[in-house]
Structures are given as C-alpha cells and as structure tokens.
Amino acid sequence: MLSRPELRAALLARGQEQQDLFAEASRRRDEHFGRTVILRGVVEITNVCRVNCDYCPMRRDNVALLDRYFMSAEAILERAEQIRDAGIDVVLLQGGETSRVLSILREVIPELRRIFEDRVEVLLNLGNLSRRQYEQLRELGATSYILKHETSDESLFARIRHERLDERLSHLRTLLDLGYKVGTGLISGLPGQSLDSVIDDLELAGELGVHMCSVSPFVPAPDTPLTDAPAGSLELALNAIAALRICYPHLLIPSVSALEKTRSGGQSRGLAAGANVLTTNFTGESDLDRYLIYGKDRYVVRLSHVKALLAEAGFDTRGSVFLQQEVR
Ligand code: SF4
Numbered sequence: 285m286l287s288r289p290e291l292r293a294a295l296l297a298r299g300q301e302q303q304d305l306f307a308e309a310s311r312r313r314d315e316h317f318g319r320t321v322i323l324r325g326v327v328e329i330t331n332v333c334r335v336n337c338d339y340c341p342m343r344r345d346n347v348a349l350l351d352r353y354f355m356s357a358e359a360i361l362e363r364a365e366q367i368r369d370a371g372i373d374v375v376l377l378q379g380g381e382t383s384r385v386l387s388i389l390r391e392v393i394p395e396l397r398r399i400f401e402d403r404v405e406v407l408l409n410l411g412n413l414s415r416r417q418y419e420q421l422r423e424l425g426a427t428s429y430i431l432k433h434e435t436s437d438e439s440l441f442a443r444i445r446h447e448r449l450d451e452r453l454s455h456l457r458t459l460l461d462l463g464y465k466v467g468t469g470l471i472s473g474l475p476g477q478s479l480d481s482v483i484d485d486l487e488l489a490g491e492l493g494v495h496m497c498s499v500s501p502f503v504p505a506p507d508t509p510l511t512d513a514p515a516g517s518l519e520l521a522l523n524a525i526a527a528l529r530i531c532y533p534h535l536l537i538p539s540v541s542a543l544e545k546t547r548s549g550g551q552s553r554g555l556a557a558g559a560n561v562l563t564t565n566f567t568g569e570s571d572l573d574r575y576l577i578y579g580k581d582r583y584v585v586r587l588s589h590v591k592a593l594l595a596e597a598g599f600d601t602r603g604s605v606f607l608q609q610e611v612r
Contacts, residue, residue: 285490285531291483294527295520302523309526309558312533317560320602321594322536324374324407324563325367328575329388330354333380335411337434338444338509339471339502341576342380348507351574354384357391363566364396370587373603374405376430376563381411386420393424405465405604412447412455415462422462427606429459432469432498436484440476444510456492465606467496467536472524473516474502482520486527489535495606496536496561499524501546505579518546522557529558536561536605545583555597562590 286294297305332352336343355363360377367375375396379385393406408421409430418429433452435441441449459466470485471477489497502516525537538561539554551562564587567575572584594601 286527288483291486291527291531292479294530295479295482295523297523298519302519305523305526305530306557309529310556312529313558313560316533317605318602319599320560321555321599322374322561322603322605323372323590323601324376324538324561325363325370325372325566326376326378326563327355327360327363327367328378328565328567328571329360330379330382330385331571331575332382332384333411335381336446338446339474339505341505341507341579343508346507349574349576353571353574354388355568355571357388357395359568360388360392361395361399363568364392364399367564367566368400368404370564370566371601372564373400373403373607374407375400376407376409378409378430383413383417385410386413386417389421390424393421393426397425403607405606412452415458418459418462418464422464426464427604428465428467428495430467430469430496430498431456431459432467432471433485433488433492434469434471435474435477435481436470436488437477437481440474440481443476444474453492456494460493465495466492467498468492468494469498469500470524471500471502471516472521473514475510475513482524486524486531489528490532494535496538497528497532498538498540499528500540500542503542503545503578503582505576507576507579515546518543518550518553521546522550522553525554525557525559538563541565541583541585542578544585545578551585551589552593552597555593555599562593564590 543550
C-alpha cells in the first residue's frame with residue numbers, strides 16, 4: 285500500500301521515476317499472475333441508454349445519434365461462438381443502461397453457457413439495475429459485473445453524470461453481496477478533476493474490495509457537452525494503473541482501448557505499467573459505427589492487434605481467473 289504522498293508522487297512520476305514505477309508494478313503483476321494476460325471478447329449489445337453522461341455520445345439527449353439498436357439474441361450468440369472459436373473464455377456483454385436488455389439476456393445467458401459447455405465467464409457491463417435484476421442475471425449464469433464508479437468526487441459525479449455517487453456505490457456493494465466478481469473503474473483527466481480526487485479513486489477501489497479496476501483517460505467525444513474539453517493525460521492514466529497494481533496486486537486491470545485512442549502504442553504502455561487484461565471487440569461491423577463510446581473514430585481493438593501486442597511484450601495468455609483455469 286502506498287501513502288497519499290507516495291500516491292501523489294506516483295501519479296506525477298515522469299522519466300526515470302516513471303520507469304521505476306512501471307518496473308515495480310510489472311514485478312508485482314508477474315509475481316501475482318505470472319507474465320500472462322487475460323483475454324476478453326466484448327459484444328456491444330445496445331447503444332440505448334437512459335443516462336446522460338456529459339462525456340458520452342450515447343447519452344440519452346444526443347439527438348444526433350438517431351440509429352439506436354438492440355442486438356438480437358441470435359446475433360449475440362453468433363458473436364459468442366466467434367469468441368469461443370478464438371479460444372477466449374471471458375464473454376463481456378456491454379451496453380448502455382436500459383432494463384430493456386433483460387428479456388434478451390434471459391435467452392442469451394443460458395444458451396451462451398451451453399455453447400461454452402459451462403467453461404465461460406459471463407461478464408456484464410450494463411449499468412445500474414435493481415437488486416432483483418442482478419439476482420436474476422446471476423441465477424441465469426452471469427459470473428461477473430463491471431460497474432465503474434468513474435469518479436469518487438461526489439459533486440463532479442453529479443455534474444458530469446447527472447446521477448448520485450452514493451447510489452452508484454451502493455450498487456457496487458449489492459453486486460459484491462450477491463457473489464459477483466466485480467469491477468470498478470475511473471476516468472482520469474476529467475475536466476474539473478483534481479489530483480487528490482484521482483488518489484481518492486485509487487483508494488476507493490481498495491476500500492470497495494472489488495476484483496477488477498480500469499483506468500481510462502478522458503476522451504473528449506463529438507456530440508457531447510465536453511467535446512471541446514482537453515483530453516486526459518496518457519501519462520496520468522498509466523501512472524494510475526501502476527499505482528493500482530502496486531497497492532492491490534490481485535486486481536485485474538485492463539489496458540483499455542482509450543489508452544490507444546489517446547496515443548498510438550498506449551495499450552502496449554498499459555501492459556508495461558502493470559495491466560493484465562486485453563479486450564478484443566467482436567461487435568459486428570454494422571453495429572460498430574453505432575456504438576459511439578468515444579465517437580465514430582474510436583479505436584476498435586481487433587484480435588490481430590491483441591496478438592501483435594502480446595508478441596511484442598512477450599506475454600502468454602490465460603483464461604478467466606474466476607474459472608481458475610490453468611495457464612495455457
Ligand atoms: S457512459 Fe454509459 S451510462 Fe453514461 S451515457 Fe454513455 S452508455 Fe450511458
């Protein structure tokens with residue numbers, strides 16, 4: 285664990301200090317997980333969302349996004365088969381926040397488990413639902429859930445997401461209580477975010493007792509109120525990854541596509557900073573242009589990119605740690 289002054293120094297590290305930070309973070313990752321990366325396959329099942337986050341083009345009030353969609357159960361399962369055929373056993377079903385996906389998931393999750401003969405981690409990233417709905421998804425066979433707290437600054441959270449932080453945190457605790465493996469995440473470099481608040485974010489991940497945590501640099505996206513705000517610093521995001529790894533070596537920490545979007549080579553540096561998860565996108569071409577998480581020119585991570593990254597950095601891949609698989 286690092287003290288607050290040490291966390292501050294870690295977030296500000298550059299040059300040799302940053303290299304030393306990354307070396308220590310990598311050492312802790314390798315000690316805990318071996319030199320391995322967990323692969324996920326993501327399918328983006330809907331771009332419909334009831335929330336109105338100021339940084340996201342899929343926000344409810346974005347009237348420029350006319351083409352809202354829900355993937356059918358058949359289409360999702362077709363993509364899940366492609367994930368299985370690629371040798372990946374973590375299927376991430378991700379979408380905007382709407383309970384309208386539940387009827388589709390009732391059909392999809394049991395069938396998805398059948399396709400994988402039960403050797404699959406069903407990971408969901410679908411926003412706030414009710415306790416009963418989380419329970420139902422768990423009973424259907426969901427393993428894990430990502431619900432990012434985004435920022436631990438209460439007033440910034442309210443200003444930028446138009447929702448309440450305490451409510452979000454209570455959902456995270458409910459998910460843990462129901463036996464989900466839970467992931468949170470933060471956006472670094474949000475307009476109006478202080479360095480102290482990023483330190484709070486790192487400490488919050490530990491306090492919550494989650495199993496996974498991501499760090500995404502803020503990406504100003506078109507058709508959002510924050511389109512003209514400056515992008516988050518890649519260095520700050522990388523240093524936050526390294527600090528997380530040093531404080532909580534057991535966490536799954538993805539090297540997210542927003543790192544690559546911020547600067548080419550960003551994901552490779554995410555691995556160097558201590559990350560140990562990569563997510564390949566299996567969304568179909570027609571829906572990719574409609575899932576506007578960072579706008580139309582977001583960086584779409586394909587299997588070829590993941591393979592090149594792994595080869596370059598000398599990592600092996602492994603399956604879901606929650607299924608306790610052996611290293612392949
Ligand atoms: S970030 Fe998520 S919850 Fe917020 S508007 Fe976009 S899809 Fe909805």
